[in-house]
Amino acid sequence: MPRLLEIHKASKAFHSPEGGTITALDEVSLSLSSAEFLTLLGPSGCGKTTLLRAISGFEPLDRGQITIDGQEMTDRPAHRRPVNTVFQRYALFPHLTVGRNVSYALEIAGTPKAEIRTRVGEMLDLVGLAGLGQRGISQLSGGQQQRVALARALVARPKLLLLDEPLSALDKNLRRQMQLELKRLQEELQIGFVFVTHDQEEALTMSDRIAVLAQGQIQQLGTPEDLYRHPANRFTAEFLGESNLLPVALHDGAAILADGQRVPASGRGTSTLMIRPEMLGTAPVADGLTFAGTIRERFYSGTSNLLIVETQAFGMLQALLRADAPIAVPGSPVTLYAGRADLHIIPGGAT
Amino acid sequence: MLKRRKTLALLALLGAPTAFLLVFFMGPLVIMAIYSWLTPGLYGGVEWELFHLNYGRILGWANTRYDQFDPVYLTIFLRSLRLAALTVLSALVICYPAAFWISRMRPARRNLALFAITLPFFVSLIVRLFAWVLILRPTGFLNQALMGLGLIETPLEIIYTDAAVIIGMTYIFIPFMFLPLYASVEKLDPALIEASGDLGATRLQTFLRVILPATAPGIAAGAVITFIPALGNFIVPSVLGGAKVLMIGNLIEQQFLSARNWPFGAALAMLLMAGVLILLMAQLRLARAAQGEPRR
Numbered sequence: 303m304p305r306l307l308e309i310h311k312a313s314k315a316f317h318s319p320e321g322g323t324i325t326a327l328d329e330v331s332l333s334l335s336s337a338e339f340l341t342l343l344g345p346s347g348c349g350k351t352t353l354l355r356a357i358s359g360f361e362p363l364d365r366g367q368i369t370i371d372g373q374e375m376t377d378r379p380a381h382r383r384p385v386n387t388v389f390q391r392y393a394l395f396p397h398l399t400v401g402r403n404v405s406y407a408l409e410i411a412g413t414p415k416a417e418i419r420t421r422v423g424e425m426l427d428l429v430g431l432a433g434l435g436q437r438g439i440s441q442l443s444g445g446q447q448q449r450v451a452l453a454r455a456l457v458a459r460p461k462l463l464l465l466d467e468p469l470s471a472l473d474k475n476l477r478r479q480m481q482l483e484l485k486r487l488q489e490e491l492q493i494g495f496v497f498v499t500h501d502q503e504e505a506l507t508m509s510d511r512i513a514v515l516a517q518g519q520i521q522q523l524g525t526p527e528d529l530y531r532h533p534a535n536r537f538t539a540e541f542l543g544e545s546n547l548l549p550v551a552l553h554d555g556a557a558i559l560a561d562g563q564r565v566p567a568s569g570r571g572t573s574t575l576m577i578r579p580e581m582l583g584t585a586p587v588a589d590g591l592t593f594a595g596t597i598r599e600r601f602y603s604g605t606s607n608l609l610i611v612e613t614q615a616f617g618m619l620q621a622l623l624r625a626d627a628p629i630a631v632p633g634s635p636v637t638l639y640a641g642r643a644d645l646h647i648i649p650g651g652a653t
Numbered sequence: 654m655l656k657r658r659k660t661l662a663l664l665a666l667l668g669a670p671t672a673f674l675l676v677f678f679m680g681p682l683v684i685m686a687i688y689s690w691l692t693p694g695l696y697g698g699v700e701w702e703l704f705h706l707n708y709g710r711i712l713g714w715a716n717t718r719y720d721q722f723d724p725v726y727l728t729i730f731l732r733s734l735r736l737a738a739l740t741v742l743s744a745l746v747i748c749y750p751a752a753f754w755i756s757r758m759r760p761a762r763r764n765l766a767l768f769a770i771t772l773p774f775f776v777s778l779i780v781r782l783f784a785w786v787l788i789l790r791p792t793g794f795l796n797q798a799l800m801g802l803g804l805i806e807t808p809l810e811i812i813y814t815d816a817a818v819i820i821g822m823t824y825i826f827i828p829f830m831f832l833p834l835y836a837s838v839e840k841l842d843p844a845l846i847e848a849s850g851d852l853g854a855t856r857l858q859t860f861l862r863v864i865l866p867a868t869a870p871g872i873a874a875g876a877v878i879t880f881i882p883a884l885g886n887f888i889v890p891s892v893l894g895g896a897k898v899l900m901i902g903n904l905i906e907q908q909f910l911s912a913r914n915w916p917f918g919a920a921l922a923m924l925l926m927a928g929v930l931i932l933l934m935a936q937l938r939l940a941r942a943a944q945g946e947p948r949r
Contacts, residue, residue: 360847380850387851393844397866406862407852458853 304372306494307334307357307462312366314352314518326352328518329366336461337492339485341505344515345541350498353515354464357496359383371461386455387464391471392447394439400426400450401435407458425453428487445476452487462494469504481507502542506530514538530578532646539576539648546577546619550647557647561615563591567647574648579608581644582621584628584636591645593619593638600632611636689919697913707920726904726921730928733901736815736890737883740822741876744830747823748875752831752838770831778825782892785821786812789893813895821889826882830875837871870940877936881929901925 314327326349334340342350355361357368359380368375375383386407394403402409404425408418426432429449434442442450448468455463465484469477485508488495499505505512506526514521514529514537522534533539539547550557550573557567557575565575582593595613602608602625609621621638692704709715711726755766773781788794791808799805811817841864849859865872887902894900901921908918 358851360850380847381853381855385851387848389844389848391842391844393842393848395845395848395863395867406849406854410853410858410862454852 304369305333306336306338306371307332307496308367308369309333309353309357310367310369312353312356312368313364314349314356314361315364325349325518327356327363327366330515330518330520332513332520332523334462334494334496336494337488339488339495339497339508339510341497341499341509341512342515343499343502343505343512343541344521345500348515349518350500350515351466354387354466354496354498357462358385358387358464384460385462385464386458386460387466388451388455388468390466390468392451392468394447394450394454396439398439399435400431400437400439400442403439403450404435404453404457406454411458421457422453425457428456429453444472445480448472448480452484456487456491460493462496463488465495465497467498467500469499470501477504484508506542512542514541516541533576533648536574536648539574544579544620544622546579546582546616547648548575548577548616549573550575552647559591559615565591565642565645569647569649576646576648577619577640577644579620579622580606582619582623582638582640584623585639586637587639587641590639590641593640595619595636595638597632597634597636609636611638685919685922688916689923691916693914693916697915699916704916707916708924710917711920711924729899729901729904730924732815732899733884734928736818736822736898736900737880737886739815739819740826740883741830741880743819743823744827744879745834745872745876748827748831748834749838749872752835752871756835756839767835771828773824774828778888779892781824782821782889785817785824785893789817789820812893813897815894815898817893818890818898818900821893822883822886825886825889826879829882830879833874833878834868834871837868837874841867873936873940877933880932884929885925 309330309332311329311331312327313325313329315323315325318324328349330349330353332340332353342353344350352361356363357370357375359375359378359382363376366376370384373384395406398406401422405418405422408421413421422435423432426435429452431446431449431453434446439447439450448471451468468484469480472480481504484495484497497505497508509526511523511525512529513523516537522529522538524532529538529542533542533545536547539545548559550559550567552558552567552569552571552573555566555568556564557573558564559575567573577591593611593613593616595611597609598612598618599610600607601610604625606625607623609623611619611621613619619638688699689707690703690705692700692702693707694700706715706717706720710720710722711730713722715722755763758766786793789812790796791810791812793812795811796805796808800808811820845863845867846859849863850856854862885902885905887900887906890898890900890903891906894903905918905921905925908914908921912918
């Protein structure tokens with residue numbers, strides 16, 4: 303049983319305007335099982351959009367191989383690939399109505415008129431635009447245009463849907479709502495989604511798995527929990543969520559912190575210890591780490607309190623406490639505790 | 654009170670320019686419209702007597718001794734229509750790909766290209782047309798080059814043919830065609846072309862279903878703005894068409910200047926104007942339909 307999508311050692315370089323070359327993809331390998339929601343996450347210029355365009359067929363690879371459902375795609379032009387794309391700025395056809403935009407792929411495929419009508423109707427129902435088929439594109443709001451773009455890409459029943467930062471043009475509340483709807487849609491249709499974003503929160507909310515990209519390489523590939531709790535390197539730890547990163551020396555089966563505290567760990571040399579802000583608390587924990595310091599700043603957000611605490615050995619630490627936790631005012635001393643189970647040593651050295 | 658004073662002020666301000674336009678802009682047109690229904694004088698000028706045979710000579714009901722219907726006028730009308738249409742077509746064929754090419758250039762180059770397209774405007778039209786005589790005549794550059802290359806043995810007869818007129822008019826009207834085309838091509842979002850391919854369309858299907866409809870307003874605007882002056886043009890046919898290729902513009906010029914039959918010339922001009930107006934209205938209707946006004 304072939305996997306829905308296989309990417310094998312995909313490489314791509316561009317010529318920069320200054321005359322050099324930019325490596326957009328550097329031997330990226332990736333696979334996707336059917337009905338999986340995979341997010342390509344990374345800062346701009348990390349290669350995530352290039353990878354998406356390589357899958358859709360708009361960006362030919364320099365080297366490497368792409369197969370979809372066991373079929374070789376590498377040299378196949380975009381219009382003959384069994385994938386569809388939701389574009390960043392939707393790219394809806396302005397001279398066609400909503401209905402004609404949605405039916406476009408079916409008209410091209412020569413689907414009988416009666417079938418087109420039912421399937422367009424179904425699609426508009428699915429994305430919550432029932433009855434708007436006769437509208438012009440310019441008469442729709444941004445959120446509605448987003449839904450038309452989705453319906454247009456889904457009507458041909460692709461096995462794999464590609465989404466290129468489709469939510470970035472929406473305001474925050476609408477984005478939140480669309481995130482949940484996209485996830486629901488993906489589960490309902492049972493097809494593969496490859497979703498590109500630079501928004502880590504969006505990635506954590508929706509994905510089955512996340513591939514973190516930087517400098518044309520996959521930094522880490524795993525479930526959201528995996529990536530958040532056990533980042534494979536410093537880049538992932540910093541890009542995904544907030545973190546306190548403390549240098550440690552690995553020695554004799556223990557990681558030794560700058561102030562001499564130690565926790566059990568394997569390996570040798572120097573490394574980095576990651577503590578997420580919400581893992582630090584004011585309640586004493588047996589057998590954990592203790593940090594004494596002074597509260598410098600406090601940010602209240604309704605559900606939580608973020609403390610910036612200055613410590614002697616480690617500089618500033620962030621601690622995210624529940625909003626109802628007893629809080630001292632800035633300037634007063636505080637002791638923070640972290641349980642041993644909540645610590646993570648980032649493998650692969652200090653950098 | 655205040656509203657009335659505003660109206661008065663507006664009238665005072667707009668009155669003078671409006672009167673100017675009425676007298677000096679509409680005036681000549683009205684004079685020509687009236688002349689076209691008057692009797693031609695024996696030695697030029699007009700006699701103030703209603704006369705419908707100016708139109709009758711062109712359209713077919715004149716059969717008196719002095720004023721006979723002659724189908725040659727309609728032939729000339731039709732030839733003008735054909736040559737103007739072919740001019741529009743050849744200008745479109747040249748400008749459409751050029752517009753795509755130039756719109757995808759880097760900004761510095763693009764500005765240079767746009768400047769180059771408008772450059773001919775800086776030289777007198779007559780001078781440029783005589784340059785075309787030098788190119789197209791039997792001993793001209795084109796024939797010499799083709800014979801030198803051994804492609805032809807005897808010079809091609811281009812000058813003083815329909816082809817020469819079409820070449821000359823295409824040359825003149827390329828900027829008129831190019832600029833509106835360019836404006837609509839530049840606005841075309843490249844993502845639309847990708848979206849169409851993504852949804853399974855071949856390049857040809859994308860062209861017919863997305864690119865062409867999206868740039869249709871520019872094509873229509875360029876066609877109209879080229880067609881109208883090409884239809885009434887008389888300089889190009891008289892320089893490059895000689896006596897053989899007579900267009901409606903030449904005929905009108907002859908009636909006014911050599912034949913001194915102003916009413917007949919005026920009648921020809923009125924029919925030309927009527928034809929242009931009908932075409933313009935048709936274009937307007939098409940443009941409205943193409944703008945995708947939603948059907949409810």
